[in-house]
Amino acid sequence: KRHLCGVMITTEKKKSADWLLPVKNTRWICSIIGVTPCLSLKLFNETSEYCIQVIIVPKIMYHTEEFVYKSHITQEHHLVKLEPFSALTISTLVMLGGAGVDTGGAPLIKQNQEFSSLRIAVDEDLAKIEESINALEKSLRSLSEVVLQNRRGLDLLFLQQGGLCAALKEECCVYADHTGVIRDTMAKLREGLEKK
Template identity: 55%
Template sequence: MWVCQQIGITPCVYLNKFNNLADFCVQVLIVPRVLYHQEEEMYHFLEETILLRKREVMTGITIAMLLGLGATGTATGVSALVTQHQRLSQLQMTIDEDLLRIEKSISSLERSISSLSEVVLQNRRGLDLLLMQQGGLCAALKEECCFYADHTGVVRDSMAELRGRLAQRKREREAQQGWFESWFNQSPWLATLVPTLIGPLTMILLTLIFGPCILNKLVSFVRRRLDKVDILFVERMQLS
């Protein structure tokens, strides 16, 4: 074979029409590239290709499942945090209610003590008047006189301060409370129902989103596998 600058590849060169000034030719030997593989190597190569594609489909399904499990765990964790915050708020409300009851009881006891002290002092004045000729009640009893020290004002101020703090905490709790938390407080059974339903609903939603994609990949994988099986069958028939 000859390889020329202008003519190209040609099996022969006609010297009468060959232009030595404008063209240049070199004689070459052209050998076609032929790769020989045994039958077992070809089957092994095709099987490795099929396995790699199958692994790719399984990777997509695995990623989708991991995303579903991760979203479910996240939703469950968020619902648990909401439930925990709601329970802490209920505990704080219960403590405030108990403190309010205690404040009312102490205030009632303080009023009772004040009323009792007024009665005792009134009786003391009456006895002093009756025993005035003998020098008063203490002289008649021949004992030291006792004087009443009223400390109910301290109790009254402390209870007033406690009422103010409870009212302030209630206002702050109502101001920080959102519509979602108030919804839970108005319906306590939702605190148990919502965390129970979030997991299944998340799985159903992810199945509806990723299900068609996974199904299409699975169908295409099965179709490619069947096509490869058909090709292998045809090649074996041709070789046989």
């Protein structure tokens, strides 16, 4: 090394490290031990293992709601042309033993049935919620009619003083009907459910 360097600086030898740490947010991937956050130099020097530093980035896949529904719901008589390799693989599995195919396919069928029953349960719950909201809307409308009727009656009683608000010496309150928003929201919810 001396012939390569113009100037050599010697430092005091300190105790060597026992562990080799990778750069921040990285890991070691080694040929034998796999992914590890640190390396023992004692073991590393004694083996023929090699390691590299890597940044592990998770694979994140985004699917739209429409894609998820389409991938889980197929038509009743949905046919797909199989590739020859797939057909050979399936026929080989069938020849090797029907029990293996049965146990492997059962969870998929069960999963599809559970998805369908979950969807039915959600639809039933939404129908119950819609019924409850409709009942609340009717109750609110009925209550507002009673209140408005009472208000008109009190205004007639206090007509000589200028009406109820003038007699109470308060600012008049006005009823605002927002039940149309409820009906519109329920209609949009119904349309969305019918599309799905």
